[in-house]
Amino acid sequence: MYKKKFTPYLFIIPALLLILIFVYIPIFENFYFSFFRMNSYMPGKTFLGLDNYKDIFQNDIFYTAIINNTWYAVISLIFQVGLGLALAIILESKLLGKEKKFFRTIYFLPSVIAIAAVGLMFYYIYNPNLGLLNAVIRLFTEGDFRYAWLGRPNTAIFAIIAMSQWQFTGYIMILLIVSIQKIPQELYEVAEIDGANSFQKAIYVTIPQIKEMILVTGVITVIGAFKLFTEIFVTTRGGPYDTTQVLGTFMYKTAFFYDKMGYAAAIAVIIFFITFTTSVIQISLANRGGD
Amino acid sequence: MSKKLLSLSIVLTMLFIMSFTLTIGAEEVTLKFLHRWTQEPDNSFFEEIVANYEEQNPDVNIDMEVVSNDPFKEKIKIMLGTENAPDVFFTWPGEFTNRFIRANQIMDITSYMEDGWKDTLIDSVVEPFKYEGKIYGAPYRLDAKVFVYNTKIFEEVGVEEPENFEEFITILQKIKDAGYTPIAFGNMFPWAVSHYMGQLNSYCVPYETYMEDLKPAEGDFAHPGYLKALEKYEELTPYFNPSSNAIRHDEARVSLFNGEAAMMYLEIIEIPTVEQQAPEEFKENYDVFVMPWIEGAEGDPNALLGYPEGFVISANTKHPDEAVEFLKYLTGKEVGKKEAQDLYFVNGFKNVVSPGEIPDSVYNTTQLVLETDSLVNWFDSSLHAEIWSVVGSELQKLTDGVATPEEALEEMRDIAEEVRAQF
Amino acid sequence: MTILVLYPMYWVVISSLKTNNEFLSDPLGLPAKLRFENYISAWNQGFSRYFLNSILINIVSVVITVSVGAACAYSLARFDFKGKNIIFFTILAGLLLSPQVAVLPLYKLLIRLKLYNTYWALILPYVGFNLPFSIFLMRSYFISIPREIEESAYIDGCNAFTTFYKIIIPISKPIIASAAIVTSRFFWNEFLFALIFIEDRSKYTVPIGLSHFRNALTTDYTTMLAGITIAALPMIILFLIMQKQFIKGLTAGSVKG
Structure with missing residues (x-):
């Protein structure tokens, strides 16, 4: 097929070099950084051993961040995967005719908008005085409702999480629809002969058939929850008083606000372990799905 | 065989090298x-x-x-x-x-x-x-930092520029009773509250002590004046617009311009913005005063925040x-x-x-700067980044009423101690 | 449900066509007259520049990712060579790595390479992080192409490169389009790298430009909302035109922005 032994390598080398230089080396370097005290404007670094990690585990903001990331993951599982699945089943059932393509497009639409744009959109939607949300509430209630959704510690993180549900539920729905479409039609026919109604078909045919995909969407939702950054950065930047910090913004703040690069690298290592293990689960699930 | 591939990679390499070396010359x-x-x-x-x-x-x-x-x-x-x-x-x-x-x-x-x-x-x-x-x-x-106020609202409510802090609280209450927001305040980014604290600290703490405390290697904020400054700030919080932690400084400024709020703590470099953006109505009816002196405080009555x-x-x-x-x-x-x-x-x-x-x-506002002999630095930029980051959060909590002055001060002393240990 | 999805978008678009006074006095009302001037003013206040930057970075990154990725995927799909499994595993494992973990060392690396604050500071890391996915996607497609097609090309005197270029690429257009769309969605969205690796305002991308826009325009709400709409449009249009490839690429990769 090819004459020279090195031909396959010529095809591979550019890609491999780019991946090694810009993905692998930095990630390994990050592990190394996490054992030092260093900052961006002063040359040199001091070896600290595991002190950065010890400090992180004593920092209240770290626990706030983990809790926020977890809330994000749990609520996203319920809405994006749960509601997404329900929508997928409804849209693929025979209840709807041609208009299902229209709904599919509509629900998917928010996920193609840049996260920064969605974040700023909701920054205005949640604004206490001129935001859409309070204006709508004022229509239905007595009195002058001017609640600062993003400015109050008890609602801020949930307001941001709600925004993400708005953006990504349709996205998960599409992933599930595509795998529903791969289910052989005969299975439904058999179920119909057995006298199953739509609900029973969903429970006994659809869900078991797309089990793998449901798990995969669950896993990517969890990974997404721990990679969170832009949504927080453009809305609250972690405020008010650090109540909406997540691991990503906490890392950014320690690196570029506190000037503690090594400490930030240690936070990055923690993000690495969380996202890496979840990804390994995803890959093994996808493989067990046997495609 | 792979001549084309070779030439392609050469071209690519050249492109990279070119992009690296474009800065040479002149x-x-x-x-x-x-x-x-x-x-x-x-x-x-x-x-x-x-x-x-x-x-x-x-x-x-x-x-x-x-x-x-x-x-x-x-x-x-x-x-x-x-x-x-x-x-x-x-x-x-x-x-x-x-x-x-x-x-x-x-x-x-x-x-x-x-x-x-x-x-x-x-x-x-x-x-x-x-x-x-x-x-x-x-x-x-x-x-420098001054209160810019709406003279029409002051006239309507029947109050005048306060001589001291106690009087200040009295007039704030009167303005509130008259249905106006006494002070417009946007504290989404807590540098805004740091300006209040910078001025109040320099009133409540002797100048030399304050300057020593700002040095990250020495500062312990042990002087009781810091607590007093925080308490005085807390006295002001009922007179801010609600949700001040959710509003940006310039968003809050709009309510001063359109006559909803009676005053706002502004930098004199914002006066040009007033001249450019405020409606005529406001431009013709505003004046300024500095933060009223706190009777009996231990700091410098001439201190003016404004570096x-x-x-x-x-x-x-x-x-x-x-x-x-x-x-x-x-x-x-x-x-x-x-x-x-x-x-x-x-x-x-x-x-x-x-x-x-x-x-x-x-x-005239510039003259305020030239007349004083003790300009005091902004509180946020004079603190070590790590101390400021904790203090900024604490001051936002204090603004929302979820932390007391004592708690805020304790956090401040703790982080100052941690940072001291790094030097 | 449909209203819940559409109404926020509608509100942003309709508000972006109001005057600031209309917006402040009645956030829900309709504008007396559609003010497209807001769009012109957003565009002129720097948006044109951010747009150009984003498009430039997007195109270069997509071209490099897809071409370099396709070559690599082809080699992995067709050739047998020493170390193939290790290389494939290395690339595959790249799928598991989160950009956030690399951001601090990358930033130091880019400074050392004198790439910091250039377009390359975004392009190269973007390509690096998106190659594993594109390679993975295209490799499985190339495997499904029958070998006979290439064998006849070799008989006609083509070498490995010309076969790849003349035979494989043309028949793989749909999957290449999918890879291109998914990666460009990532590039258009990317925030963290663009925030840290670029300092010069004239090189900002759309998401970064947009978030700075708010700082400059705090009280000019309607122009800001016009900016948000401009930022959202390109991907919406691309999606509506190429829905099939869009969805195919996303489902094949199962990745989330």
């Missing part, structure tokens, strides 16, 4: 200049004065970059770590600058200053640029003489005159403007 001296005014009219002002300078000095080429305010604080740290750090750049004097001085990133310009330059500048505004007896920069514009902003030179510059010349120009008479006329800002050059050349409100 015999003339190029100075990298960084400021933080992305908005108009300031940005055009800088373009204009830089163009003028290049015309006057054909052998100097100024490479200007702009980064806006909040990101600037993060970006400057990054840039100073790089080899293409700017030669001349904007800074806030005080701890914000001092940490770079400690890291040998900023050039000592004492010898140039003593060569006659210093005599042309106002002493009290050069002082902030000193660190351990040496001078590191020059002021571009003066600043100048200025420019410094990178210690790694390859062209120190040219950079100094450019710095002299930036902070000198020619630019100062234009700055006052175009932007209504006043720099540190002696007698750069006379009354009548600029709006009275600007001229």
Whole structure:
């Protein structure tokens, strides 16, 4: 097929070099950084051993961040995967005719908008005085409702999480629809002969058939929850008083606000372990799905 | 076989190399200049004065970059770590600058200053640029914090400028009772509350003690005055608009302009914004007063919060003489005159403007700065970054009423102790 | 449900066509007259520049990712060579790595390479992080192409490169389009790298430009909302035109922005 032994390598080398230089080396370097005290404007670094990690585990903001990331993951599982699945089943059932393509497009639409744009959109939607949300509430209630959704510690993180549900539920729905479409039609026919109604078909045919995909969407939702950054950065930047910090913004703040690069690298290592293990689960699930 | 592939990779490699080496060239001296005014009219002002300078000095080429305010604080740290750090750049004097001085990133310009330059500048505004007896920069514009108030609302409610803090609280209550927001306040980014604290601290804590506490290697904030300052701040919180932690400073300013709020704590460099953006109705009916003195406090009654902003030179510059010349120009008479006329800002050059050349409100507030002999630095930029980050959060909590002054102070002392241990 | 999805978008678009006074006095009302001036003013206040930057970075990144990725995927799909499994595993494992973990060392690396604050500071890391996915996607497609097609090309005197270029690429257009769309969605969205690796306002991408826009325009709400709409449009249009490839690429990769 090819004459020279090195031909396959010529095809591979550019890609491999780019991946090694810009993905692998930095990630390994990050592990190394996490054992030092260093900052961006002063040359040199001091070896600290595991002190950065010890400090992180004593920092209240770290626990706030983990809790926020977890809330994000749990609520996203319920809405994006749960509601997404329900929508997928409804849209693929025979209840709807041609208009299902229209709904599919509509629900998917928010996920193609840049996260920064969605974040700023909701920054205005949640604004206490001129935001859409309070204006709508004022229509239905007595009195002058001017609640600062993003400015109050008890609602801020949930307001941001709600925004993400708005953006990504349709996205998960599409992933599930595509795998529903791969289910052989005969299975439904058999179920119909057995006298199953739509609900029973969903429970006994659809869900078991797309089990793998449901798990995969669950896993990517969890990974997404721990990679969170832009949504927080453009809305609250972690405020008010650090109540909406997540691991990503906490890392950014320690690196570029506190000037503690090594400490930030240690936070990055923690993000690495969380996202890496979840990804390994995803890959093994996808493989067990046997495609 | 793979000739094409080979040539493709050669072309690609060439492209990379080209993109790396594009910076080489030019015999003339190029100075990298960084400021933080992305908005108009300031940005055009800088373009204009830089163009003028290049015309006057054909052998100097100024490479200007702009980064806006909040990101600037993060970006400057990054840039100073790089080899293409700017030669001349904007800074806030005080701890914000001092940490770079400690890291040998900023050039000592004492010898140039003593060569006659210093005599042309106002002493009290050069002082902030000193660190351990040496001078590191020059002021571009003066600043101070004052209450800007709506005289019509004051008249309507029947109150006058307060003489002391107690009176201040009384008039705030009267204004609130009359249905107005007494103080417009946008504290989404807590530098806003830091301005209150900077002024109150300097009223409640003796000057020398306060200055010592601001040094990250020594500060312990042990003086009881700090608690008093926090308590006084807490007394003000019922008079802010609701959700002040959710609103940005300039969003809050709108409610001052449109007559919903009676006053707001503003920097005098915001007066030009008032002149440009406020409706006529407000422009014709405003005045200013400084934070009322707290009777019986241990600090300096003349203290005024308001440090100048200025420019410094990178210690790694390859062209120190040219950079100094450019710095002299930036902070000198020619630019100062234009700055006052175009932007209504006043720099540190002696007698750069006379009354009548600029709006009275600007001229008069500037005089406040020139009259005081103890300018106090902004609280946020004078604190070590890590201390400030904790203190900023605590002050937001205090504003929301979820932390007490005692709790806030305790957190502040704890973090100061942690930071002290790093030195 | 449909209203819940559409109404926020509608509100942003309709508000972006109001005057600031209309917006402040009645956030829910309709504008008396559609003010497209807001769009012009957003565009002129820097948006044109951010747009150009984003498009430039997007195109270069997509071209490099897809071409370099396709070559690599082809080699992995067709050739047998020493170390193939290790290389494939290395690339595959790249799928598991989160950009956030690399951001601090990358930033130091880019400074050392003198790439910091250039377009390459975004392009190269973007390509690096998106190659594993594109390679993975295209490799499985190339495997499904019958070998006979290439064998006849070799008989006609083509070498490995010309076969790849003349035979494989043309028949793989749909999957290449999918890879291109998914990666460009990532590039258009990317925030963290663009925030940290670019300092110069004239090189900002759309998401970063947009968030700075708010700082400059705090009280000019309607122009800001016009900016948000401008930022959202390109991907919406691309999606509506190329829905099939869009969805195919996303489902094949199962990745989330």
